[in-house]
Structure formats: C-alpha cells, structure tokens
Amino acid sequence: QKEVEQNSGPLSVPEGAIASLNCTYSDRGSQSFFWYRQYSGKSPELIMSIYSNGDKEDGRFTAQLNKASQYVSLLIRDSQPSDSATYLCAVNRGTYKYIFGTGTRLKVLA
Amino acid sequence: KAGVTQTPRYLIKTRGQQVTLSCSPISGHRSVSWYQQTPGQGLQFLFEYFSETQRNKGNFPGRFSGRQFSNSRSEMNVSTLELGDSALYLCASSLGFGGARETQYFGPGTRLLVL
Numbered sequence: 616q617k618e619v620e621q622n623s624g625p626l627s628v629p630e631g632a633i634a635s636l637n638c639t640y641s642d643r644g645s646q647s648f649f650w651y652r653q654y655s656g657k658s659p660e661l662i663m664s665i666y667s668n669g670d671k672e673d674g675r676f677t678a679q680l681n682k683a684s685q686y687v688s689l690l691i692r693d694s695q696p697s698d699s700a701t702y703l704c705a706v707n708r709g710t711y712k713y714i715f716g717t718g719t720r721l722k723v724l725a
Numbered sequence: 726k727a728g729v730t731q732t733p734r735y736l737i738k739t740r741g742q743q744v745t746l747s748c749s750p751i752s753g754h755r756s757v758s759w760y761q762q763t764p765g766q767g768l769q770f771l772f773e774y775f776s777e778t779q780r781n782k783g784n785f786p787g788r789f790s791g792r793q794f795s796n797s798r799s800e801m802n803v804s805t806l807e808l809g810d811s812a813l814y815l816c817a818s819s820l821g822f823g824g825a826r827e828t829q830y831f832g833p834g835t836r837l838l839v840l
C-alpha cells in the first residue's frame with residue numbers, strides 16, 4: 616500500500632462545474648496535508664494546506680480533511696480551463712519529510 | 726520576498742558524466758529538500774538538509790549526494806550519470822524547525838537530460 620494514494624485520472628469536468636480530487640494516506644500519525652498544483656513542465660505550486668478535521672476554504676478552493684477515514688480532498692468550484700493541471704497531495708508527519716502522491720490530472724473542458 | 730531559485734534550469738549530459746545542481750532557498754528558510762520527478766515515478770524524495778546537516782535521506786544510490794552551505798544554499802551532485810537519471814530535479818525550501826504547520830515551497834526545477 617502506498618503511503619499517499621491518488622487516482623491518476625484524468626478527471627474531466629466541464630467548465631463551471633465542481634472538480635473533486637481525493638487523496639488517502641496510510642499513516643495515522645500524519646499531521647499536515649497539502650495540495651499542490653503542477654502545470655505541465657512546471658514545478659509544484661502550493662494551493663492549500665489543512666491541519667484540522669473539517670473544511671478550509673480559499674476562494675474557489677476548498678480542502679476537506681477527515682483524519683478518522685484518512686482522506687483529504689480538494690474541491691474546485693466554478694472550474695476553469697486554466698485549472699487544468701496535475702494536483703499533488705502531500706502529507707507530513709510533523710517531521711522533515713513530506714510524502715507525495717503521484718498526482719491526479721485534471722482536465723477542464725471549455 | 727524572492728522565491729526559491731535553482732540553477733541551471735536545463736542541462737544535457739552524457740552517460741558517465743557528473744552534474745551539480747544548485748538551489749537557493751527563500752530568505753530565512755534553513756531547510757532545503759531535493760526531489761526527483763519522472764513521469765513514471767512521480768516525486769521521489771532524495772534528501773533534506775538543515776543547518777548544513779543532512780537530516781533525511783531517501784532511497785537513492787550513493788551516486789546522489791548533496792550538501793548545504795552556511796547561507797542555506799544547497800547543491801546536489803549526481804556522479805556517473807545513467808540514462809535513468811533524466812528527470813526534473815526539484816528543490817523545496819521551508820523554515821526547517823519542524824512542526825505540523827511547516828510548509829515547503831518549490832523552486833522552478835532543473836531539467837536534466839542524460840544522453
């Protein structure tokens with residue numbers, strides 16, 4: 616079992632729809648969770664971080680964390696073609712090492 | 726505040742050669758982590774440095790090494806290059822004091838092609 620798992624996709628959604636990206640992790644000691652966006656050929660860019668159970672909203676993005684079920688998700692409302700990218704989920708156990716999922720490729724269709 | 730910088734941005738080498746990549750973290754950040762990213766393997770952790778000391782190391786052969794200087798700038802070296810070393814090498818910086826809320830920020834990466 617991988618430490619951080621994501622569906623590789625591609626996840627295709629029409630413009631204006633809600634895109635839902637999911638991530639599960641295996642270590643119950645994980646303390647912090649991050650979503651990065653990576654455009655093709657570029658480096659990962661931090662979108663959201665979440666540390667407590669529940670929802671955290673930032674503009675069109677909402678991160679959701681459920682530690683009991685060991686999953687974290689990212690919702691993108693009003694999806695735009697510019698949101699088309701690979702979304703990486705990362706987990707930190709409070710140490711100096713981050714564990715990344717392999718990413719979910721999102722395609723927003725105009 | 727300037728972001729993480731990496732040099733060079735692109736490199737072409739041949740098998741057997743060695744290469745050195747450089748990373749300058751965000752001002753005030755003392756931790757630098759290195760990752761290798763390939764299409765098939767995703768982001769693979771190489772090592773992490775803090776205050777000139779390697780604190781964490783991933784599962785890479787000894788051909789991959791790194792160091793950090795007193796100004797927190799870091800270099801990684803790959804000796805005896807193999808075709809499979811072709812990848813995007815990413816550097817990420819963070820404050821380095823640990824804790825649940827520490828966040829990494831990535832540089833633009835160095836794309837290495839080994840022929």
